[in-house]
Amino acid sequence: MSIRMNRRTLLASAAGGVLALPFTSRGRAVAQAAKTVVLGGSIPLTGAAAETGMNVFAGYKTLVKFINEELKGFDVGGERVTFELNMIDDASEAQRATTLIQRQIDEGIEFFLGSFSSQIVLPTAAITERAGKVMVQTGGGSDQIFSQGFQSVFGMYPRASRSVYPAVDAFLSMDPKPQSAVVIYTNDPFSRLQADGVTAYIKEQGMNLLETYSLPAEVTDVSGVLASIRELKPDVALCVTHDQNSQLITAQMAATNTNVKGLFQVLGPATENYRKSLGNKADDIFAVTSWSEDMKYGDDIVGTAKDFANYYRKVETRPLVFHVVNGAQCIMIYMRAMQAAGSLEPMAVRDAIKGLDIMTFGGPIQFMPEGDGHPVKMGLKIAQVQKGELKVVFPKEVAAASAIWPMTPWDAR
Amino acid sequence: MHVFLQTLLDGLMLGGLYALAASGFSLIFGVMGILNLAHGAFLVLGAYVGLQISQSLSIEPILTLPAVVVVLFAAGALFQRYLVQLTVDRGGLVASLLVTFGVSLIIHDLLAHFYGPGSRTIVSSYAYSRIEFGGLVIGLSRLVPLVVSIVLILALHFMLARSRLGREMRAASQQIVAARLCGINVRRVFALTFGIASAYAGVAGVLVGTVLPFSPNSETYWTISAFVVVVLGGAKSPAGTLLGGLLLGILNTMTAQFISPLFTSTVMFLVLVLMLLVRPQGILGHAAGATR
Known part of the structure; x- marks a missing residue:
């Protein structure tokens, strides 16, 4: 009896396995072909800067979801690439943020997104810069961030002053x-x-x-x-x-x-x-x-500003404010720079970011040599x-x- | 002269808020000797309860006060009975500092989780109404809290002075053992004290919410300002709390007007230090050692 049942179970499993094979093998093929790039960083989800932090985070999540699910990734030097977010709540505290960033660097993360508030971005950017990692951020516009000779830190705003x-x-x-x-x-x-x-x-x-x-x-x-x-x-x-x-x-x-x-x-x-x-x-x-969203901005990846707004409202519930869009643009910058560099090597991507002069659903992107946003284009x-x-x-x-x-x-x- | 009078008026209005916000803190400190570090959190909790009821039922914020009183009274009494009292029994008054601080963090996190960390305001129909006379302007949204503060603090004063519960509170604050020997259920009195103090904090929260934006982070500010008011006016004395609150309000607006808004905290703490050096029992308070 038990043997018969085992056989039945075995047969059923085998049949199921055969039926599922095309799907699992295809899934595996996609999974094997797509390389996942982890974007690390900290973000204030609690504490004084949490309201805006959550908006920026919503922007990050939206574009990562769009790239992974709508585009099924993008090609970099013949390889399919998707993104994975590894953002941790820094509770709006610089000290906590620096500890988290250092840990992520130790774990081997190469590309970073920013927290919100210059007081957090400045010390975290100093750590990623020293470690030879790249950071694209939309949370810090303080002059100090862009006057220390950082080569791999990019901000979405013109400097504060x-x-x-x-x-x-x-x-x-x-x-x-x-x-x-x-x-x-x-x-x-x-x-x-x-x-x-x-x-x-x-x-x-x-x-x-x-x-x-x-x-x-x-x-x-x-x-x-x-x-x-x-x-x-x-x-x-x-x-x-x-x-x-x-x-x-x-x-x-x-x-x-x-x-x-x-x-x-x-x-x-x-x-x-x-x-x-x-x-x-x-x-x-x-x-x-x-x-x-009424602005006449657009690109051939996400579409117009209105298209982004529509997609955002489908996948997120937080109100759509400009911090969301800036967060989403940070992801777009990484994608376009990796494509332009044809490589996932951090310094190659960094150099590609420096050379970007593109239009996106969120507006033009071009950085000054010090890493701050172009005062006119990104003002x-x-x-x-x-x-x-x-x-x-x-x-x-x-x-x-x-x-x-x-x-x-x-x-x- | 006009600027001075306007600043004085503004200070009185603001002082009404400070006084009411501190009255519960003063009551607990005066009766039980506990520095309730969760006081600001209870105040902010009251503001959110008022906001929730006011928005859900589309009623004037001031009409939410009875419900806020019930909710906060229950929360305060239970908090004292099942947490603070147990801690004091086992670890003494110092342990209560840790417990009340811990509870303030819990309330903060829960509010941030359910309502978000952003700032909110409770909008009343009279939010932008004002009375003008002789070129002086009084915003109704600030006058109402002042009036409510005076009424509630007077009520607290008469309750402490004339009612049976007030006498029991005063007896328990002076000598717990003697109070027990007289047949007073001290645990019940302490729980009621905490309940009443929390209800006052809740009412203050609703009124603060109609005047100022608030967020879960606001709790620290209100705990500290309550402490300053009690030091200024004196613990265990509602009249002292009212006086301390009004003084703090006037000090705040005068500093902002005639020195710089940047130095309001500096001047506030300078006066606090001076008071502690010169008259530690506060203006209308008993000698520090006699508060227990």
Whole structure:
């Protein structure tokens, strides 16, 4: 009895095996042909930078999924290549991030993606650089990252001190042209760099800089700053502040009827939480973005900006913001550089990245010799919240809408 | 003069929030001698409970307060009964520091998991309304918390001074053994104290949420500010907490206005150090040694 059953089992297994053979062998053939390149790195999925970290991570995941599942990989020197992500939560802490990166280097990972925040990217980039590995990141724009002679670290943004220039340019393109400005900034290394850069640029452009206000990272009240603004009556206010502080500034400006012709905030308006919490008080506020799905960008791999947006919404649930797109572009950069190099050798890929001058669904890609993004091609675009949505309004060539200028007074909303 | 008066008013409004946020912390410290490092986490938890109810039922945030009180009271009482008390029994008051700190981390992580790490705001219908007189502006969203703070702190004061539970709390805070000999169920009193303190933290959380953006990370700030308020005003005294809160608010806005917003924490801690050196029991507090 038991022998008969064993035979039956054996026969059934053999039959199953024969039937499954074409599939398993084909699967194995694909698996054997496709070489998997591991992209390592840390990312803040918890802690202070988690909100944006999760957006960047969503971008990484989306394009890896697209390349692996929709394209079934890509050819590098006659070999089929797919990507595998090995990203670990660094809890928004530089110390934890450096430990994780060192461990990944010891495990033999050659290509790295970035965390979010210059304070994390800078020390981790120093480690990958020293180890002769490549890093493409969209989380650090601090000047320090690009002024240390790193050869294998590439950033998706122009360096911090120049990154807010487009906001000033946008305001100067308005009619009537604003004459005076104040700058409010969070006193952390990155925001301060941005603020120092933009205050110098404001003066350079002939605008009257009335005051600069420095805020600590945790603020519970900005009524003093706003009282001063009501006295000074500047045409525009530029806030180089974090999400939470930007939200507080807007809410208190609205509550105290502190009006300016233009309010610009580096962080805040791009997040859905900000726009949802403030409702129509978020309207007309200027913000930075590097991307909008209405932009006429595209490539022959993913398609247009709209195609990317549609695919993203199919596979991810987080809101589509520009950090997502920048994250996805980091993966695209690796893919295009590996194809151009025809090799997976890190230094060959590094050199190919240096030579990239391409258009993608997320916009043009070209790096400066120091590794930062080309200030014009990869410079931030200025968007404005219009009826709850971010619309690119500057530069005019890529604008999806005309700017509302001056912004609607708070009481008229 | 106008700027000074406006800054003073802004300070009072902000101070109302600080006072209410610290009242639960002060009550626990005054009655049980425990520095509840989870206080800020309970406050933020209250904000999220208020946000959840307000959004789910589409009601005014202030109407969520009864539900928030019930939830936070239960959470606080259970926390004390089944965790803090057991720890204190076995490891003394110092062990309670570790437990409350650990619980604050757990609450933080759970909130970040369920609600995400980003900042939220509880939107009220009066969020952008204001009263103006003589060129001075008072935002209604800041005036309401001040009024609620004063009412609730007065209620706490009368409860401690006049009610049976208040007398039991005061007795337990002075001499546990003597209180037990008088027939007071000290464990029950301590659990109720923690429950009431947590409910106050929850109410403060909802009101903070209508004024300021909050996130799971905000808990640290509110624990520290509660500590400063208690040092300024004095433990075991609701009036001291109110005074400490208002002083801290005024100190904060005056520093921001006349020195720099950057130095608000510096000045706050400078005053804290001075108070500890000159009058460690706080302005309206009892001598430090007598709080237990």
